[in-house]
Amino acid sequence: MSIFTDPKLGLIPGPFHKRLEEQNRAQNWYDWAGYAAPGVLDSVEFEYFALRNQASLFDISPMHKYRLTGPDTTTMLNRLVTRDIRKIGVSRVGYAIWCDEEGMVIDDGTLFHLGDNDWRLCCQEQMLTWLLDAAWGFDVSVVDETHSIAGLSLQGPTSYAVLEAAGLDVSQLKPFDLAHVDHDLMISRTGFTGDLGYELWCDWDEAEALWDRIWTGGAHQGLRAIGYEALNLARIEAGFLTAGVDFQPVHATERLHRGQTPFELGLGRLVDFNKGHFNGRRELLSKRETPRSLLMRFDVEGFKPSEGSLIYNRRKKEVGHITSGIWSPTAKRNIALAHVRMPDAGRSSGLKAEIYTLQEGKWDTRMARLTPVTKAFFAPPRARATPPAHT
Amino acid sequence: MSQFDAIVIGGGVNGLVAGTLLSRRGKNVCIIEKSSRFGGMASYSVDGGPTLAHSLYNLSPRVLSDIGIDPQHPVLSGKPVSTVSLSEDGRHIVFKNEGIFWSEGAKHPESDAWTDLTQQLITYGGLLRQLAEAPPPGGQKAILSRGGLNELLRLAKLGIGLKKLGKSEMRRFLQVILSNVHDIVIDDLPEGPVAGMLAADAIWGSATGPRSPGTVFNLIYRLGHGGNITQPAGGMSALTDLMVEAAQKAGCVLMPETEVSRIVLHDDTVSGVATNNGRTLTAPIVLSNLAPRPTSRMTGPSAFDIEAMRRVRIIRARGTAAKVNLRLKDDATLPGLPSELAHERLIYAPSVEYVEAAFNPVKYRQMSKAPVIEAFKRQTADGANWLSTIVQYAPSDIEGSWTETAKEQLAQITVETLSRALPGLGDQISGIQVITPDQIESATGAPGGHWHHAEMSLDQLLTLRPANGMARYSMGPKGLFQCGAATHPGGDVMGLAGRNAALAALEAQA
Numbered sequence: 039m040s041i042f043t044d045p046k047l048g049l050i051p052g053p054f055h056k057r058l059e060e061q062n063r064a065q066n067w068y069d070w071a072g073y074a075a076p077g078v079l080d081s082v083e084f085e086y087f088a089l090r091n092q093a094s095l096f097d098i099s100p101m102h103k104y105r106l107t108g109p110d111t112t113t114m115l116n117r118l119v120t121r122d123i124r125k126i127g128v129s130r131v132g133y134a135i136w137c138d139e140e141g142m143v144i145d146d147g148t149l150f151h152l153g154d155n156d157w158r159l160c161c162q163e164q165m166l167t168w169l170l171d172a173a174w175g176f177d178v179s180v181v182d183e184t185h186s187i188a189g190l191s192l193q194g195p196t197s198y199a200v201l202e203a204a205g206l207d208v209s210q211l212k213p214f215d216l217a218h219v220d221h222d223l224m225i226s227r228t229g230f231t232g233d234l235g236y237e238l239w240c241d242w243d244e245a246e247a248l249w250d251r252i253w254t255g256g257a258h259q260g261l262r263a264i265g266y267e268a269l270n271l272a273r274i275e276a277g278f279l280t281a282g283v284d285f286q287p288v289h290a291t292e293r294l295h296r297g298q299t300p301f302e303l304g305l306g307r308l309v310d311f312n313k314g315h316f317n318g319r320r321e322l323l324s325k326r327e328t329p330r331s332l333l334m335r336f337d338v339e340g341f342k343p344s345e346g347s348l349i350y351n352r353r354k355k356e357v358g359h360i361t362s363g364i365w366s367p368t369a370k371r372n373i374a375l376a377h378v379r380m381p382d383a384g385r386s387s388g389l390k391a392e393i394y395t396l397q398e399g400k401w402d403t404r405m406a407r408l409t410p411v412t413k414a415f416f417a418p419p420r421a422r423a424t425p426p427a428h429t
Numbered sequence: 430m431s432q433f434d435a436i437v438i439g440g441g442v443n444g445l446v447a448g449t450l451l452s453r454r455g456k457n458v459c460i461i462e463k464s465s466r467f468g469g470m471a472s473y474s475v476d477g478g479p480t481l482a483h484s485l486y487n488l489s490p491r492v493l494s495d496i497g498i499d500p501q502h503p504v505l506s507g508k509p510v511s512t513v514s515l516s517e518d519g520r521h522i523v524f525k526n527e528g529i530f531w532s533e534g535a536k537h538p539e540s541d542a543w544t545d546l547t548q549q550l551i552t553y554g555g556l557l558r559q560l561a562e563a564p565p566p567g568g569q570k571a572i573l574s575r576g577g578l579n580e581l582l583r584l585a586k587l588g589i590g591l592k593k594l595g596k597s598e599m600r601r602f603l604q605v606i607l608s609n610v611h612d613i614v615i616d617d618l619p620e621g622p623v624a625g626m627l628a629a630d631a632i633w634g635s636a637t638g639p640r641s642p643g644t645v646f647n648l649i650y651r652l653g654h655g656g657n658i659t660q661p662a663g664g665m666s667a668l669t670d671l672m673v674e675a676a677q678k679a680g681c682v683l684m685p686e687t688e689v690s691r692i693v694l695h696d697d698t699v700s701g702v703a704t705n706n707g708r709t710l711t712a713p714i715v716l717s718n719l720a721p722r723p724t725s726r727m728t729g730p731s732a733f734d735i736e737a738m739r740r741v742r743i744i745r746a747r748g749t750a751a752k753v754n755l756r757l758k759d760d761a762t763l764p765g766l767p768s769e770l771a772h773e774r775l776i777y778a779p780s781v782e783y784v785e786a787a788f789n790p791v792k793y794r795q796m797s798k799a800p801v802i803e804a805f806k807r808q809t810a811d812g813a814n815w816l817s818t819i820v821q822y823a824p825s826d827i828e829g830s831w832t833e834t835a836k837e838q839l840a841q842i843t844v845e846t847l848s849r850a851l852p853g854l855g856d857q858i859s860g861i862q863v864i865t866p867d868q869i870e871s872a873t874g875a876p877g878g879h880w881h882h883a884e885m886s887l888d889q890l891l892t893l894r895p896a897n898g899m900a901r902y903s904m905g906p907k908g909l910f911q912c913g914a915a916t917h918p919g920g921d922v923m924g925l926a927g928r929n930a931a932l933a934a935l936e937a938q939a
Binding site: 171172 | 725730732738739
């Protein structure tokens with residue numbers, strides 16, 4: 039489902055645009071769902087290290103947000119997503135994926151349990167028509183809040199201190215908790231960085247006031263506004279997937295068999311076969327044991343980023359490719375997410391990535407050994423401590 | 430332990446056939462019917478008037494033998510009726526097996542052309558019948574399994590049958606099968622009542638006109654069992670009574686006046702049904718003779734994938750045929766019609782263009798002001814004389830709904846239209862019943878009052894019937910099957926949908 043915006047419109051300013059513009063020395067805007075979003079504001083290095091060592095602010099307003107309410111909402115959502123959302127308590131947030139009838143992943147996202155039969159779904163892809171289809175036959179209302187709710191992601195070890203300095207008490211919030219603080223401001227302890235962090239949600243027209251409040255609070259905590267490139271480094275370190283990069287949202291594919299099952303993406307833990315029927319369940323039951331490929335995490339030999347490289351097995355047969363690959367400044371390792379076809383994904387020894395390098399006008403290739411890793415590349419304990427530390 | 434091996438929801442023709450067949454194969458079966466009478470649309474009538482269906486042309490002999498009814502049974506021994514195309518000038522045209530004749534006896538000049546065309550379509554119908562007598566092709570069976578080989582064999586037979594037609598006939602078959610009836614008929618016949626009769630026979634019950642694509646298929650479908658039209662002795666209800674008797678003989682438990690409120694599921698598997706009177710009946714197999722949409726309402730949408738529900742809710746079923754029963758005075762005759770033709774099948778369709786023009790208002794949710802009509806004069810059990818008519822087109826979703834005024838207007842249009850060929854008919858009428866498609870829907874549950882539950886159009890046939898992914902009679906949860914007219918090969922008091930569904934259920938269990 040590609041997002042079409044009228045080219046005559048150009049990129050649309052989001053709710054924090056004025057504030058981002060003030061910070062934007064790099065003038066590096068990119069198109070995120072039609073909005074002008076910063077790729078880099080200053081320099082990737084500054085922004086990344088602010089995220090990991092101090093605090094960072096990232097505008098997530100272009101995410102698609104849908105509010106689902108009505109007596110059947112929980113039932114309707116439980117038929118939509120693969121996990122059992124009855125286990126997500128009120129004021130909790132859950133990560134979820136949903137599949138088509140073939141069991142192929144349509145998208146992933148976070149479900150905010152705001153109240154009894156009151157949920158917000160937040161995801162990368164446009165999902166309104168699919169949600170309306172999914173809601174047919176249920177007493178559920180679906181409202182697209184994409185353009186009325188602003189979102190701000192505050193991430194990094196001092197993010198708790200920033201909120202405290204801004205007069206917002208979130209000491210009780212455990213990871214994946216959410217709370218309504220002040221009027222019209224919701225804060226959830228969630229994020230896309232694997233670090234301590236919060237996401238702040240408010241009405242579109244209150245966005246600038248919120249930004250200013252946080253910005254003032256962060257004056258002595260090293261707070262810095264960041265763009266997507268820095269965030270992308272952090273999410274790869276955390277092992278998180280990006281739609282369209284690490285998996286292909288099946289509704290956006292045109293070629294056959296480009297979709298992937300949750301099992302192929304290593305998300306089998308999010309599939310609950312015991313909760314009753316959900317979309318794609320019958321197909322997933324039969325596809326559970328027969329993945330065609332696996333999404334894997336690798337330590338890559340050397341230090342050259344491996345993104346886009348093809349992967350070869352011992353017999354020099356091409357068996358996959360790297361979807362995301364970076365030098366991780368914090369883990370001090372060359373890391374990658376990759377798709378590897380079966381059966382080589384099962385054996386996974388003797389795999390090598392063919393990395394292309396360009397050094398001062400000279401192209402070269404090097405074969406880098408790949409070592410499978412099961413855990414996240416970077417998962418600091420501070421991300422889970424409650425109450426969180428100030429630094 | 431379940432109370433039954435299988436439960437059938439809906440005691441219409443297909444439900445009775447499915448239940449009886451399963452019972453005869455050793456299953457303990459219960460058939461649940463909402464109304465007090467079994468037989469569904471075939472036997473539905475108002476205040477003892479004529480039934481909705483009033484003739485047979487597609488009842489499958491294979492179905493009869495599968496449910497233990499002798500095809501020679503006295504009820505079924507009625508001799509084929511001829512079709513009479515009514516004409517304003519009093520020179521009616523009689524269509525018989527041996528050709529076409531003027532009502533005064535002379536042979537009609539278009540007789541040979543009509544016979545040739547009809548014979549050709551009957552040949553095609555015979556070929557397609559093998560497809561109707563089995564689930565649609567393209568199941569997921571392994572090609573080397575027994576079922577897979579059978580399927581392959583059936584398709585091979587169709588292929589060989591096509592080959593046997595000869596090269597030019599085969600080409601013609603492939604050319605006409607997807608075409609519209611207007612083009613095909615006008616190629617071989619001059620515009621007029623003979624062409625009009627074929628055009629009318631291609632559109633009964635459907636929301637199409639002679640120029641709509643796929644109408645040749647409908648005509649072939651109607652001729653699938655040779656094209657003979659009969660009336661059961663004692664009327665349609667005698668036939669449905671015979672089926673009920675067959676069901677009882679086979680050991681089915683019949684539950685009239687019981688409405689199913691819910692299909693009970695457990696772990697994606699059917700476990701039975703709950704009825705409106707608070708009872709729960711258990712069985713590992715449930716066959717629903719209802720259309721897919723009301724069936725899914727009984728399980729709730731959670732039991733199906735989102736895509737499946739989308740397909741179910743966009744199935745087109747817009748009934749366009751109303752039933753208008755004209756009560757005739759005692760000893761009334763049909764004016765302008767020779768008495769020996771009075772008990773034949775009468776149609777009013779003076780030309781292809783007339784049929785097309787009758788269809789036009791339906792596109793805009795209006796009734797035809799000059800409709801196509803099929804009529805039978807018959808006597809009900811109480812000795813009353815009726816002219817039982819099917820009036821095409823009267824859409825289920827008429828603008829402003831079917832008010833009393835609209836119904837009266839339809840009655841008046843029917844009488845006026847017939848009076849053009851039968852002048853003075855109005856004086857013979859002592860009462861009128863109008864049964865509109867919306868009324869048929871509320872009485873029988875058929876969506877839009879459509880007699881096939883789902884339009885018989887090319888996008889809703891064979892592997893796409895009733896919808897993509899549901900063509901093998903199963904529907905989502907294990908043990909849930911559809912056996913109604915919305916499934917392949919459709920309705921028409923044929924019984925094959927019920928039979929095929931029952932066989933599919935047996936196969937799934939094996």
